[in-house]
Amino acid sequence: MSIGDVIAELGRDSGFMANVTAWETLPARAGQLVELPEALHPALRGALQRRGIPQLYSHQAEAVTSALEGRPSIAVVTPTASGKTLCYMLPVLQALLNDAEATALFLFPTKALAHDQLAEIGDWIGASAGFDSAGADGPAGAGFLAAYDGDTPAAQRRPIRQNARAVLSNPDMLHAGVLPYHGDWARFLAGLRYVIIDEMHSYRGVFGSHVANVMRRLRRVAGHYGSHPQFLLTSATIANPQQLAESLSEHPVKVIDNNGAPQGRKHIVLYAPPLYDPIQGLRRSSVLESQELAVRFLKGGLQTIVFGRARLTVELLLSYIREGLQGSDRSGEEEENAVHISPSAVRGYRGGYLPLERRQIESGLRNGSVRGVVATNALELGIDIGQLEAAVICGYPGTIAAAWQQWGRVGRTTGESVAVLVATAGALDQYVVNNPRYLLRRSPERALANADNLMLLVDQMRCAAFELPFAEGDRFGRSPFTGEVLELLAEEKSVQQFGNRFLWRGEGYPSRQFGLRSVGGEPVVVQAGSSDRAPASGAGSRQRFT
Known part of the structure; x- marks a missing residue:
């Protein structure tokens, strides 16, 4: 069956349509193509031609041109599958081709996304003949290009620090595994031309506030070695891209949001499972409804992704x-027309799977051997997972932006696609599906980060003082509280003032004392009375409660 047949059959199903609260069809849109920028390196022009890309989408060309002109920061804010990778990859590869000492740091919110992009960038390096003389060897660059994260074997880390010119990592590793040891990265930091921050919308709240401070530390250490990198950021659609990009880069930002990529026809369906006890308001399980829809799509021959919240x-x-x-x-007739799918062709994907297993699932989705995948939001980000045609979202993911991100995982080409949000019985889910304008017409939420939150700033400035001394009058990025925090650190004897310099005198590595994804501190153990139950524990502030 074709996807058109599956969608038509869905529309004729009166039992299904009785529970549909909204069905919106987004029309197909042609792409806006422009000529390659004149300043683009001939080797990159050749690589684009060999990969069948004689022209760029309008937003890609604008981003590449702006980066090559030397703008301090650029943020590309377009939907999923609009080709944002080329927006930063072409300027970076051009810098590496033109300057044998130039380096670039790519930051991704997850290791899975970094490894996905490692393969993609490696393919481009292999297709660009100019890298033969720039030190690359083979698709992965043989040390020229490398991932550096918690999965990197210890034996490979030193060669990466000594030789790599393009490093893919994540903010957590930069915080704890790179900046505290910046002396080992002196060559890389001295040549740092570009910092790429992909999936910028992920950096909000506590995590985003921490990451903004890690960027302050990175700029400070890079400046110590004489480099002042450009920042290239990409994001899915959010309400305040300029504000967020400027809070992360602390540079004026040019936002590029005129999406020139084509889009296939997409059907967005909001579905409320039927009531089986109207008096008590009890509805059929959203899990069972999602399962039936997924099986229906799979047997119709559609490669399908199902998102679960937990x-x-x-x-x-x-x-x-x-x-x-x-x-x-x-x-009998429907079953005869159904595509027979082996249960083993449907895989799960979530945190806790081994890296090799995740790579195999991603590869199977791209080559079509995996026909369905059930995932948490681990697959919400821009990992290349092929040409999916159907999505089932089991439960509202919590934000408008996340819902559109998950819907955007299907229909990544000009082909038709369908995405169904199956509401749970919860009040928020029922409000969303019964008020479709809230989800389909409102702007996505704002992504906010506050790098000057004192709970976070004090921890981050401990790390900064460990990495490099502060001098009187220095500012930590644009923070107006630098002087006050240094006085606090001197009072607690984390730093000591010698003349006009503040030098680290604390114990150990401060970056090991907290993570970036919480307002961390020492563990807190809570035990009530003389209960025999095991005590609950968790991370908390530095004040200890019992």
């Missing part, structure tokens, strides 16, 4: 979908 939901859905593929409650 790991347990993912495992339940995976089990139910595999069971559904083995049986059938369809009519």
Whole structure:
């Protein structure tokens, strides 16, 4: 069956349509193509031609041209699958081709996304003949290009520090594994031309505020070695891209949001499971409804992704979908037209899987051997997972931006696609599906980060003082509280003033004392009375409660 047949069959199903609260069809849109920028290196022009890309989308050309002109910061804010990777990859590769000492740092919010991009950038390096003389050897660059994160074997880390010119990492590793040891990275930092921050919309709240301070530390250490990198940022659609980009880079930012990529016809369906007890307001399980829809799409021949909000939901859905593929409650004619899918062709994807297993699933989605995947929001970001045609979202993901991100995982070409949001019985989910304008017409939420939150700033300035001394009058990025925090650190004897310089005198590595994803501190143990139950524990502030 074609996707058009599956969608038409869905529309004719009166039982299904009785519970649909909204069905919106986004029309197909042609792409806006422009000529390659004149300043682009001949080797990169050749690589584009060999990969069948004689022209760029308008937003890609604008981003590349602006970066090559030397603008301090650029933020590309376009939907999923609009080709944002080329917006930063072409300027970076050009800098590496033109200057044998130039380096670039790519930051991704997850290791999975970094490794996905490692393969993509490696392919481009292999296709660009000019890198033969720039030190690259083979698709992965043989040390020229490398991922540096918690999965990197210890034996490979020193060669990467000594030889790599393009490093893919994440803010957590930069915070704890690179900046505290910046002396080992002197060559790399001295040549740092570009810092790429992908999926910028992920850096909000506590995590984003921490990352903004890590960027302050990076600029400070890079400046110590004589480099002042450009920042290239990419993001899905958010309400305040300029504000967020400027809080991360602390430079004036040019925002490019005129999406020139084509889009296929997309059907967005909001679905409220039926009531089985109207008096008590009890509805059929969203998990079971999502399972039935996923099986329907898979048997219709559509490569399908199902999103669950929790790991347990993912495992339940995976089990139910595999069971559904083995049986059938369809009519004889429908079953005869159905595509027979092996249950093993549907895989789960969530945190906790081994890196090799995740890579195999991603590869299977790209080559088509994996026909369905059930995932948490681990696959919400821009990992290349092929040409998916159908998405089922089990439960509202919590924000408008996240919903559009998940819908954007399908229809990544000009082909038709369908995405269904199956609401849970919760009040928020029911409000969203019964007020479709809230989800389909409102702007996505703002992504906010506050680098000057004192709870976070004090921790980050401890790290900065460990990395390099402060002098009187120095500012930590644009923070107006630098002097006051240094006085506090001197009072607690983390730093000591010698003349006009503040030198680190604390114990150990301060970056090891907290993570970036929480307002961390020492563990807190809570135990009530003389209960025999095991005490609860968690991270908390430095004040200890019992």
